[in-house]
Structures are given as structure tokens and as C-alpha cells.
Amino acid sequence: MSGAHVLLHIDGRPVQVKAGSSVAAALRVAGGSGVARTSVGGAPRAPFCGMGVCQECRVQIDGQRRLACQTVCAEGMRVETGR
Amino acid sequence: MTNAAMAGERCDVLIVGAGPAGMAAAVAAAQGGASVAVIDDNPAPGGQIWRDGPGASLPAAARAWRDALERQPRIRLCSGTRVVAAPAPDVLLLEDAARAWRMQWQRLILCTGARELMLPFPGWTLPGVTGAGGLQALVKAGLPVEGERIVVAGSGPLLLAAAATARAAGAKVVRIAEQASFAAVAGFAAGLLRWPGKAMQALTLADARYRTASRIVAVQGGTQVKAVRLLRAGRTEEIACDRVACGFGLVPNTQLGRLLGCALAAPGDRAPGLAVDAQQATSRPGIYAAGECTGFGGSERALAQGAIAGHAAVGNMQAAQRHVAARARWDAFADRLHRGFALADELRRMPQADTLLCRCEDVPLAAVAGCSGWADAKLHHRCGMGACQGRVCGDAAQFLFGWTPPPPRPPLSPVRIATLAGLADDAGGDRQ
Ligand SMILES: Cc1cc2nc3c(=O)[nH]c(=O)nc-3n(C[C@H](O)[C@H](O)[C@H](O)COP(=O)(O)OP(=O)(O)OC[C@H]3O[C@@H](n4cnc5c(N)ncnc54)[C@H](O)[C@@H]3O)c2cc1C
Ligand code: FES
Numbered sequence: 001m002s003g004a005h006v007l008l009h010i011d012g013r014p015v016q017v018k019a020g021s022s023v024a025a026a027l028r029v030a031g032g033s034g035v036a037r038t039s040v041g042g043a044p045r046a047p048f049c050g051m052g053v054c055q056e057c058r059v060q061i062d063g064q065r066r067l068a069c070q071t072v073c074a075e076g077m078r079v080e081t082g083r
Numbered sequence: 084m085t086n087a088a089m090a091g092e093r094c095d096v097l098i099v100g101a102g103p104a105g106m107a108a109a110v111a112a113a114q115g116g117a118s119v120a121v122i123d124d125n126p127a128p129g130g131q132i133w134r135d136g137p138g139a140s141l142p143a144a145a146r147a148w149r150d151a152l153e154r155q156p157r158i159r160l161c162s163g164t165r166v167v168a169a170p171a172p173d174v175l176l177l178e179d180a181a182r183a184w185r186m187q188w189q190r191l192i193l194c195t196g197a198r199e200l201m202l203p204f205p206g207w208t209l210p211g212v213t214g215a216g217g218l219q220a221l222v223k224a225g226l227p228v229e230g231e232r233i234v235v236a237g238s239g240p241l242l243l244a245a246a247a248t249a250r251a252a253g254a255k256v257v258r259i260a261e262q263a264s265f266a267a268v269a270g271f272a273a274g275l276l277r278w279p280g281k282a283m284q285a286l287t288l289a290d291a292r293y294r295t296a297s298r299i300v301a302v303q304g305g306t307q308v309k310a311v312r313l314l315r316a317g318r319t320e321e322i323a324c325d326r327v328a329c330g331f332g333l334v335p336n337t338q339l340g341r342l343l344g345c346a347l348a349a350p351g352d353r354a355p356g357l358a359v360d361a362q363q364a365t366s367r368p369g370i371y372a373a374g375e376c377t378g379f380g381g382s383e384r385a386l387a388q389g390a391i392a393g394h395a396a397v398g399n400m401q402a403a404q405r406h407v408a409a410r411a412r413w414d415a416f417a418d419r420l421h422r423g424f425a426l427a428d429e430l431r432r433m434p435q436a437d438t439l440l441c442r443c444e445d446v447p448l449a450a451v452a453g454c455s456g457w458a459d460a461k462l463h464h465r466c467g468m469g470a471c472q473g474r475v476c477g478d479a480a481q482f483l484f485g486w487t488p489p490p491p492r493p494p495l496s497p498v499r500i501a502t503l504a505g506l507a508d509d510a511g512g513d514r515q
Contacts, residue, residue, distance in 0.1 A: 018137035021225030022126075025138075028226055033210035033307040040445040044306050046210035048442070048475075050217030050224075051131060052124055052165075053198045055470035055497070056442065065497070066180070069221065070163070072126045 008077040023068035023079055024050070024057050036068055037082035044083060058082075093187040094120040094159070096396050097175065099166055099339060100194030102130015103382040104374025104389035106148040108192045111393025111402065113157040120186060121158060122177060124165040128152060130196055130374075131216060132382050138252055139223035167502060168493035169343055173369070176493075176502070183502035190369050190396040193340050193357060194389060197333035197375035199241075200354070200478050203440055203448065204433040206302030206311075207329075215245040215330030222252050229253030232324040234311045236260040236299050237331045239424045245328055246290060258322055259290055260297035260313050262331070263424050268295050271423025278416050298430060302327050331426060333379040334478050338491040340376060343367055353378060353421055354481070362403065363392035371396050380417025387413060431483050440483075441476040443469020451480070457489045470497050 005016050008026060015030045024047040028034035035044040036057045047057035047069050057068035060080040068079075096112040098105045101123035113119045121128070127135045133145035141149075152158055161179065168176040174187050199214040206212065213221060215237055222228055231254045235246045238261060246256045261268060275281050300312040300319055310323045335356035337347060346366035348358035356378035363371045373392040374385035387410040394403035434440065436449035444465040451460040457473075457480070460466040466480075467473030467489065477488035494503065 018225050020135070020137045022136065022221070024221055025225035025227070034226075035210050039208070039442070043208060043445075044210050045208060045442070047213065047221060048217060049199065049201070049214050050220035051198065051214075052496075053471060053474050054201075054442065058470065058497075064180070064499075069224070070125055071180075 006073050006075045006077075008073050008075070008079060010079045011081055017073050019073075021073050023059065023061060023066075023071045023073055023077070026073050026079070027057075027059075027068060027081065035081060035083050090182070090184040091174075091187060092120070092184060094118045095188070096120075096190045096192060096393070097186055097188035098122070098192045098194055098393075099175070100130065100196055100374065100376070101125070101128035101152075101160065101162070102194060102196050102374060102385060103132065103148070104196070104376075104385035104392075105130070105192070105194035106152055107386045107389030108194055108371075108373055108393035108396070109158050110148075110151050110155060111390045111399075112190075112192070112397050113155045114402070115394065115397030115399045117157065117190075117397045119155075119158045120188075121152070121160045122164050122166060122175075122186075123160075123162055126163050128160060128162060130385075131220065134220055134223040136224040138225050138248075165496055166339055167495050167498045169339075178498050178502045183499070190371065191343075192363075192389075192392050192396055193343075193345070193365070193370065193372040193376055194374045194385075194392075195336040195339055195376040196385075197335050197379045198474065198478075199330040200332050200334050200482065201329070201475055202237075202331050202430055202433060202479055202482060203438050204299045204301060205435050205438050206304065206308075208439055208442055209302055209304050209308055210306065211304070211308035211326045212302055213326070213328050215328045216241050216333075217330070218326070218328035219245045219248045222248050227252075228326065231255065231326050232257050233326045233328060234258045234260065234313075234322055234324045235328045236297070236311070236313070237329040238262045238426060239330070239332045240285070240420070241330055241333075243285075243290060243293070245330070246292075249328070254326075256290070256292055257324055258313070259293045260299065260315075261293065261295045262298045262427055262430060263295060265295040267423050267425070271419060274419050274423075278412075281416065298427075299327075299329060299433060331430065331482075332424060333375060335376045335378055337376055338474075338495055340365065340370075340372060342491045342493065342495065343370060345370060345372065348378075350378070351421070352425075354478070361407075362395040362400075363388055364395065378417065380413055380420065384410065384413035384417055426482065434483070440479060441466040441469065441473075443471050443476075446476075457486050460486075461489065472496070
């Protein structure tokens with residue numbers, strides 16, 4: 001692939017990942033343990049099933065609620081976690 | 084959005100799921116001259132086993148099937164698309180990142196695969212705890228695990244596959260804890276001689292860190308994983324680690340089939356799959372099912388079933404017949420797999436009273452332990468009412484308490500308001 005990396009923003013911070021990475025992977029690349037959201041009780045949650053079942057990885061991507069594990073990072077994407 | 088505004092498309096054969104089963108079904112149906120549409124919610128075809136990504140190297144077979152799909156002009160592939168409802172008997176409502184639309188079909192083949200069975204234990208909600216197949220999927224999609232110490236726990240051959248993937252990505256797999264006994268696993272391994280390919284695979288996956296008759300007691304840590312406590316032969320052991328991957332086998336994904344009214348079948352004590360006849364036809368006319376949604380058993384079985392379903396759906400029984408022997412061979416393998424890795428009763432003791440059963444609504448085990456069943460747990464404690472719609476806690480409660488999961492209701496997954504509006508229009512029209 002020619003553009004081997006893409007640059008996206010997670011909670012306003014620039015993050016560079018390998019092209020083809022999922023947003024779930026980018027959350028981890030951004031640092032920390034890859035938290036996507038906060039539970040009803042306020043605990044941090046990160047991608048769990050990796051396959052679109054558990055919904056623990058849901059984040060806002062360019063203003064839409066989507067699953068981080070089933071979304072491929074695109075150049076300039078803006079991701080907001082729920083923490 | 085009104086009915087008129089929501090676009091409609093049609094095809095002869097609609098296939099849901101682009102894993103091995105769906106790919107084989109699509110190619111078979113297209114060879115018979117049908118116009119075929121394949122829907123899959125992942126960004127690329129391949130299903131759970133053949134995932135692409137910066138951390139994956141696709142095997143030759145996966146590439147060959149992808150090419151076959153691409154070369155066949157009668158096949159339309161819709162990736163990143165999920166089925167959310169069935170607004171009419173021969174119509175599915177679909178949604179992708181940009182739009183919602185309806186697809187009308189003449190024959191439908193369900194190839195929706197399986198998901199991992201996740202069982203609750205103290206600490207299972209900590210960031211850094213994932214499914215075993217889940218870890219594999221995340222690594223293939225670029226999750227960096229280089230230098231991480233990983234413990235893989237649970238049951239089944241997927242533990243070894245996940246460990247191998249993590250290790251290839253630079254992780255240090257410090258323990259693989261299999262709940263089945265040594266005798267059961269050894270019996271399974273010895274039987275593999277009938278499937279030489281599988282025996283070879285087992286050898287390449289063999290691992291010095293593998294322990295049988297081991298289960299998780301708890302994952303420890305405040306906001307991330309610090310260590311895991313394991314129990315083996317009456318002794319607990321603590322292992323420092325950065326990540327824990329756990330899976331307890333697979334559960335057929337039958338939601339869509341059940342929504343469409345297809346009957347289930349559960350051989351022995353296995354999780355029920357969609358019931359099919361010799362042609363892979365379900366109990367509903369015009370609807371077929373293939374692959375792990377009929378019961379789990381590996382990609383080879385999924386390919387054989389998919390081919391049979393695809394040929395049968397377009398009336399080519401002779402071509403379907405050619406795959407019957409392969410299906411029987413892999414059915415036998417699946418039987419052996421189930422016997423070798425049957426789950427021990429002891430696993431029901433993993434969760435403690437304050438362990439969350441429902442991760443979406445934060446419902447602890449203690450809250451539902453006295454409930455009479457799903458309806459009770461849902462109504463009084465919101466168990467299974469969150470975004471995953473009971474897929475995770477429903478499977479767990481089935482194992483822990485023997486509760487039958489609730490019948491699925493549309494939408495099958497959280498959808499955008501605009502999509503729902505289209506569904507409401509349709510449903511209203513149908514019921515008048
Ligand atoms: C997380 C995970 C990882 C696995 N990894 C391996 C592995 O590395 N090696 C191995 O031998 N086996 C693996 N397996 C077992 C694997 O499921 C099978 O061997 C094989 O992939 C089964 O093929 P299939 O076509 O039946 O289903 P799958 O490959 O599961 O394909 C089903 C497809 O349907 C899609 N789908 C389901 N419902 C919908 C819907 N409503 N709308 C749109 N799309 C939908 C799914 O996203 C999926 O892409 C894994 C299983 C899981 C759950
Ligand atoms: S990690 Fe479970 S849905 Fe994305």
C-alpha cells in the first residue's frame with residue numbers, strides 16, 4: 001500500500017496508525033489501555049469481543065455512533081470516546 | 084423517511100455473511116446463473132477466520148475465495164452492511180455507514196457464523212480483557228501487542244490459534260489455560276489422525292505454556308489488567324500480565340434466523356443452531372442456512388455446507404451432491420471437537436455475587452440469581468436490555484442458569500433514527 005499510514009484524531013489528539021487498522025486498534029495506539037466508553041457505573045470499558053457483538057467499543061466517529069472494531073481508520077477521521 | 088424515499092433493490096439469492104460459508108454459497112449460486120447479493124457487517128469479506136488488516140496475513144485459500152467473489156459479475160458484495168430487520172417476508176432492511184435500504188430476495192441463505200461464548204468472572208470488564216478469538220480479530224486489525232504479557236484462558240482450539248497470532252505480533256504468551264481435562268484434550272488430539280490437515284495444524288500450534296484443567300479465578304487490576312489468578316488441581320496461582328484473552332467455545336449466531344421464524348436444533352447439550360435438512364434448507368420455505376450458524380465446526384465444514392446451500396438454492400442438486408461427502412467428514416470432526424472440549428460444571432462457579440453479568444447495564448450476578456428466567460431478569464433488573472441486546476449476557480445466562488435467551492426483536496442491532504423510521508413505515512403497512 002502506498003500511503004502506509006493514516007492520521008486521525010481521537011478526542012482531539014492526532015494519532016497515526018498503519019493503513020487498514022481498525023478504530024479499536026487506534027484507541028490503543030493513542031495510549032493507555034484503549035478505553036472506548038464509560039459504563040453506567042462509571043468504569044472504563046475497552047473493545048472486548050472484537051467482532052461487533054458486545055458493543056463495548058462504541059464511539060462517535062465523525063459525529064456518528066459506530067463500532068470501533070468494525071470501522072477502518074480513514075485519513076482525517078474524528079473519533080470521540082465516551083470517557 | 085418514507086417508504087418511497089427508502090431505496091429498494093432486489094436479487095435472486097441474498098446471502099447474509101461473507102465468511103467461508105457465505106463465499107462458497109455465493110460462488111455456487113452464481114454458477115447456477117442467479118443474481119447474488121452478499122451482505123456482511125465487517126469491512127472486508129472473509130468472516131471470522133479470514134480477516135484482513137495490517138496485522139493479518141491472508142492464507143492462499145482466503146485469497147482464492149475473495150478473487151472468485153470479485154471475478155463473478157453476478158455477485159454484488161455489500162461490506163460494512165448489517166441486516167437490521169425483516170420488514171416483509173421476502174425483504175431485509177439493511178444499513179451501512181451512509182444509508183439504509185431494503186433488499187428483496189427470492190432465496191435467502193443465512194451464513195451468519197458464530198460468536199464466542201464469554202463467561203463472567205471477577206475482573207472480566209477491565210480494559211485489556213478480550214475474547215480469545217476477539218484478541219485475534221483485534222490483532223489482525225492492527226491492535227499493537229508487542230511486548231505485552233498475555234494470558235489466554237477458556238476452552239477449545241481457538242485458544243491456541245489466538246496465542247499463535249498474539250505471539251506472531253510480538254506478544255509474550257505467558258500461559259494458555261484450557262478448562263478441559265488432559266485426558267479429554269489428549270483424546271481429541273489422538274483422534275486428529277483422521278484429519279491429517281488438522282493434526283498438522285495442532286502440531287504447529289502446540290505450546291509449552293499450555294495447561295489443561297485450568298480455569299480463571301479472577302483478573303486483577305484497578306483500571307487495567309495487572310495479573311490473573313488461575314486455579315489448577317486445587318491450587319491457585321497468580322500470573323502477572325498486561326492482557327487476558329478468554330473464550331469458552333462458540334455459540335451459533337441464530338438471531339436473524341430466529342427473527343425470520345426458522346426452527347432451531349440442538350444436538351446433545353450444545354448451544355442450538357439453525358435446523359437444516361440435507362439440502363441445508365431451514366424450516367422456512369426459501370430460506371437456507373450454512374456454516375456455524377447451524378452449529379460450530381470449522382471453516383472446512385462451513386465451505387462444504389455453503390456450497391451445498393448455494394447449489395440447492397438455485398435447484399442444482401447434482402452439483403450440491405458433490406459436497407455431501409466433505410460435509411459428512413467435517414461433521415464428524417465437529418462431533419469430536421464438541422466432545423473434547425465440553426465445558427466443566429465448575430465454570431459456573433467463576434462469577435461472584437458482585438461480578439457483572441450484564442456489561443451493558445451493569446447488572447451484577449446477585450441481582451438476577453433469584454430470577455425465574457429471562458423475562459424476570461429483564462423486567463426487574465434491565466439485564467440484557469442494553470446495546471448488545473443480551474448477546475453477551477444471554478449466552479452466559481444460558482450456560483449459568485439454563486435460561487433460554489429471549490427471542491430477538493427488530494432492530495437486530497442499534498441503528499440510526501432514519502433507518503428506524505423506514506422500518507416503522509413498513510411495519511405499520513404490513514400489519515393493517
Ligand atoms: C472471533 C472469532 C475468531 C475466530 N478465529 C478463527 C481462526 O483464527 N481460525 C479458525 O479456524 N477458526 C476461527 N473461528 C471459527 C470460525 O468462526 C469458523 O471456522 C469460520 O469462520 C466459520 O465460517 P462461517 O462462514 O460459518 O462464519 P463466519 O466466518 O463467522 O462469517 C459470518 C459473517 O457474517 C457476518 N454477520 C453475522 N450476522 C450479520 C448481520 N446481521 N448482518 C451482517 N453481517 C452479519 C459476520 O460479521 C461474519 O463476517 C473464529 C470464530 C470467532 C467467533
Ligand atoms: S469490541 Fe465488541 S462490538 Fe466492538
